Amino acid sequence: MLNGINIVLGVCGGIAAYKSVEIVSRLKKLDAEVNVIMTESAQKFVAPLTFRSISRNPVITDMFQEPVNYDIKHISLAQKADLLIVAPATANIIGKIANGIADDMLTTTVMATKAKVLIVPAMNVNMYENVLVKDNIEKLKRLGYMFMEPATGMLACGINAKGRMPEPEEIVDMAVDLTINKGDMGNIKILVTAGPTREAIDPVRYITNHSSGKMGYAIAKVAKKRGACVSLVTGPVNIERPENVNVFEATTADDMFQKVNELYESADIIIMAAAVADYKCSFVSNSKIKKSSNELTLTLVKNPDIAYSIGGKKGDRVLVGFAAETNDIYDNAKSKLSKKNMDMIVANDVTMEGAGFNHDTNIVSIILNSGEIIKLPIMTKEKVANEILNYAVRMYNDKRSSAFKD
Structure with missing residues (x-):
């Protein structure tokens, strides 16, 4: 052998x-x-x-x-x-x-x-x-x-x-x-983010979202099977870690921002599958907030935009983003693709049956920076991961070919 x-x-x-x-x-x-x-x-x-x-x-x-x-x-x-x-x-x-x-x-x-x-x-x-x-x-x-x-x-x-x-x-x-x-990704280093982030309100409460991390973990698992050297930055999830993948834990958006910025330079392909909280509390109480009235007002401030940060300094790396939307799917995804200087974005309507959070299946469209849209039928998240990686690897190889010509 x-x-x-x-x-x-x-x-x-x-x-x-x-x-x-x-x-x-x-x-x-x-x-x-x-x-x-x-x-x-x-x-x-x-x-x-x-x-x-x-x-x-x-x-x-x-x-x-x-x-x-x-x-x-x-x-x-x-x-x-x-x-x-x-x-x-x-x-x-x-x-x-x-x-x-x-x-x-x-x-x-x-x-x-x-x-x-x-x-x-x-x-x-x-x-x-x-x-x-x-x-x-x-x-x-x-x-x-x-x-x-x-x-x-x-x-x-x-x-x-x-x-x-x-x-x-x-x-x-x-x-x-x-x-x-080794497969077709034997010489490629890939960085994947997955799962939600948690933004504290007080020591016992936090703001989060419905992300299970399944899509990001599927990408990391499939990339490893195809021979890539994989680093996975994960928010808090309850799923088994992919084998032989370097896993880094992050709880808050700030944690994930810091870890991704530490790791991105050594990556060839960066896939941002995490559902990062857009906002966090401007003040986090050191003790549990007691129920004292019918209303509680939280003041929220913006979290750092990880994809935007990497998009501004990615160089010849391939940057892939996700857009989980409920309306105007393609317009919102294309706007994010352009604004964050991504090479491609994976868009899906999380209100569709069999798509989005906590499912083992997904229904996505891959939008390339050339404007091409590839609509995929419902399939397992591992099959979706393979499709995403197919296009990411193609872009990676195209960039390398262009670099050699230059």
Whole structure:
């Protein structure tokens, strides 16, 4: 299955290093070419000879070891790799990569590669939940590095908690998805927003809307299946997260505005499917507002317009918006398309049966900035997602072709 695929596996110093032996074994059974790089600490847990025997390749343990062939190993392996996996990834290696430190063979190879990098953390739960580790992981996700969530189970310290390295079978399945199952979006980075936002009135009440997040989550899921590197900024929802997608949570419009502006530069395609509140309370009470009269007046002020902000600085990125309307569907959608400098907009009448919020189906029209309108029949949200991505990818490729000609 993986014949012709080159995978570099970085093994760090943790008790889970023994599982990495099985990762190599499974990859070899799929006919992958595997090169192993071990940190100094990793060699305290597993002998390099073990990996050499299973991979049938020399194991790199030292930047300055005598080369088998004359090449600069961290460059040659970086260029050779179709995928670089770091498993187990310790807090130390994550911190070094996040801060640009390249002081051993593994970190220099990570810095030099253009291949996708999959980082698989495995550590004590308190280390994993440490704010410094969390910040480093968030930073790397923003830069396009892929992560697998640690599993929950018995840790080396004797407690049952989150921090275990996922099973080798799961890691190899992910490797397959990131290599041979790349699809037409294999080199594309996509940013999706989904769900509602919540704007507080007091500590127990808030303003929101009926968005379930299903459309945005469907786009993220389908884009991942088609091989994209996907980041999803989500408001509060009650649906399962798409697998192998970098998820960032946002509660308010301000939260989402900040997160999208942090992430957009690394994206090729930005799809704004979230139902962001247009207004928020000008004053949020620190205590619960008591019922004291027949009327309560709330003064609302405008929230930042995320799509408008990105539209003004998107450069050659493809920007896709949504217009959930109840009347004058096409006029309102076209106005938003132009005003926010979008490349296309997905319009729907939320009053129609089988369309809009909380449904598993949708009925939409895709409006391109050329003026073309594509009306779609009722279909599942995943099928709608595929149609949206078809046009977004076409626009992305057209922009790249124009850039090459220039």
